[in-house]
Amino acid sequence: MKQQQLNQIADRLEAKLAEHKIYCRVVGGRSNDFGLSMVLQPANGINPDKVFAARNIIKLAMRSDKINIAQHGALIEVLAVSGYSGNAVYLSDLIGQYGQLGQYHAVCGLRDDGQALAINLASPQTPHAMISGTTGSGKTVLAQSIITSVTHLNRPHTLGIVVLDPKGGDERFLKNISHHLLMPVATTPDEQFMALERVVQTMLERGNGNAMPRIVVYCDELADTALAGGKAALDLLSRIAARGRSAGINIIGATQNPSSKSLPEDLRRNLPLRIVGKVGNATEAKMASGISNCGAELLGGKGTFICVVNGTIQRFQGALPDIDISNPCKLPEWPKRGAYTHDGPVAMSHAKPLQINPPVMSQPVNSSPANNVSMSSDITIQTVISAMLKLKTEGKPVNRSTVLTTMNKPTGGAHWRQLTALWDTAIAQFQAI
Ligand SMILES: Nc1ncnc2c1ncn2[C@@H]1O[C@H](COP(=O)(O)OP(=O)(O)OP(=O)(O)O)[C@@H](O)[C@H]1O
Ligand SMILES: [Mg+2]
Incomplete structure (x- = not known):
């Protein structure tokens, strides 16, 4: 190594x-x-x-x-x-490539071609998602990564999360997104019904107007919620799926059972982003993905998925949610080393101008030709601050040229531009250490 x-x-x-x-x-x-x-x-x-x-x-x-x-x-x-x-993919590594991420993009995992896969919750193509797969296929872990990554990039006043989970939810995950949670996790059928009712109420109040904060309703056992809550809960879910997009409301549902017996057709139709993990056979794969011959029955489980939008299929390995956003680390006095800097919400969320036309679902996170993968993963806030600290320790001046030289990069061209884009944030963090 x-x-x-x-x-x-x-x-x-x-x-x-x-x-x-x-x-x-x-x-x-x-x-x-x-x-x-x-x-x-x-x-x-x-x-x-x-x-x-x-x-x-x-x-x-x-x-x-x-x-x-x-x-x-x-x-x-x-x-x-x-x-x-070998196969594990970590959210922190993928978010390190965030150069092109727009405001409501969520990172799902790593595509077969080595690019990060992000979905855009603000896109009309991917407003609501259904994640399906057998037990243990990795649905909950994937949904946690999706939610964690989008909360990581958006502060609570721009994004709120509602969680419906009959199992009560994973403690670590919930702590992580605690600042974004709009209400306690809805566990029982009654709580879930009331949560959905509040979301629908908000949707009606908003109409097509004020859509802030965006609300993501994460329902971990979609079919169970539908079953336990009966027709009333199903109606609410269907209304959100049908009209939520223009009111800035998204659904991310996970289920072992995506069949039309569990979820009515009008609800399924309005969940256009289908993410499918390991399933039992080709019939189930079709039911889950909405298209024939998608091949999900051949997936190996353990977080391998296909993502289907408008008939296009993208295979990927789901990310493991390893980012801590609930407790952005305070930089200790000792030892002063770049490794202690932390790309918390402040550094990531609004340091860059938000994209007006963010890329659609299937575009890689790093898609700009002027911003290739190795470069953007090399020049990050963390690496820049490390270089600054090194220079400071050595008593040398801290400026763009010396930072690039310390990072063994040429002091011009695309590297210079990329450093310039990060400079103000990096200097602010460096001075705070
Ligand atoms: N992306 C991944 N990479 C590696 N391992 C994973 C990944 N996703 C899930 N796993 C492994 O699979 C286990 C089960 O994942 P998860 O709880 O997400 O399954 P699930 O599909 O939600 O199952 P259930 O339907 O029973 O709730 C995890 O505890 C983890 O060990
Ligand atoms: Mg699960």
């Missing part, structure tokens, strides 16, 4: 732990056939037990399912036994 990759993982590990106030510094790292090891030095006052308890965070940061943690005196070694887990 190259030094640069090791540094990236070290930075990510420090940043992820810092998000949870477990401030540590990576003081060594190596990779060999056995795995990838990082040696952590906890900051003063940080109990090593906290690092041991943060196993799941470390797994996410090191992209590995198998972690060993051992203490050697004051240092702690974390070993990712199996290295990278």
Whole structure:
């Protein structure tokens, strides 16, 4: 593994732990056939037990399912036994490519051609989505990534979320989007009915006018909600699906059972974005996707999906929602390192001008020829601030030329333009450290 990759993982590990106030510094790292090891030095006052308890965070940061943690005196070694887990795709990595994301874009995952797949909730083509697949196919995880990414990019006054989930919802996810939740999670049929009624009321009050904040109604078990809530709940859902778009209201529904027996045809018809994971057979695949021969019965599960809009099919691996947006990390005094900077909502949401005509669903996140993938993933707020901190530590002047030179980039052309686009935000964050 190259030094640069090791540094990236070290930075990510420090940043992820810092998000949870477990401030540590990576003081060594190596990779060999056995795995990838990082040696952590906890900051003063940080109990090593906290690092041991943060196993799941470390797994996410090191992209590995198998972690060993051992203490050697004051240092702690974390070993990712199996290295990278091959298929996993992480939202934080994809959002790193956000250069082209418009306001209400949500990141779904990684397409087969290596581009990130984003959907545009403000597009007339993709106002409402139905995610289908057998149990364990990854519907809930995908919906969480979609919601997490769009909340990450939009502050609560521009986006609100309503969650209907008979299972009560995943605690970590709900905490993450707590600032955007418009009401407590609706769990029982009564609560779900009342939640839907409030959404319909808002829709009627808005008409086609004031559509702020955009509201995303995430219904994790669409067919169950329909079944338990009966015709009244179905009517409300159908009305939102039919008229919500112009009032700035979206539905994202997940279901194991997308058949017309569970969901009436008028509701299904108004859920034009179909995302389909592993299903039992070709008939179910057709029922879920709305088109014949989509091939969803051949998918392997574990977050592999196809996305179908207007008859076009896009295969992708759903992203794992590894971003913490509920607790934008406060930058600690020590140690001053770029790795502790965090592209929280402030940096991401409105730092860039919003696109007036955002790309449609199937366009890759990085589609501009002047903004190729490697470049935009290299020059991010985080990497720029890292370079600034390095310059500051070395007592050198911090300006665009020195930053680009520190990043081993040419000091002109597209790199210069890209740095310029990030400059004001980066300087503001750098000065706040
Ligand atoms: N994108 C993904 N990448 C890797 N693993 C995944 C992904 N999505 C889901 N998984 C794995 O599959 C498990 C089940 O996912 P999830 O809970 O989303 O399934 P589901 O389709 O919602 O199932 P159910 O219908 O029973 O609610 C997860 O706990 C995770 O281990
Ligand atoms: Mg589920």
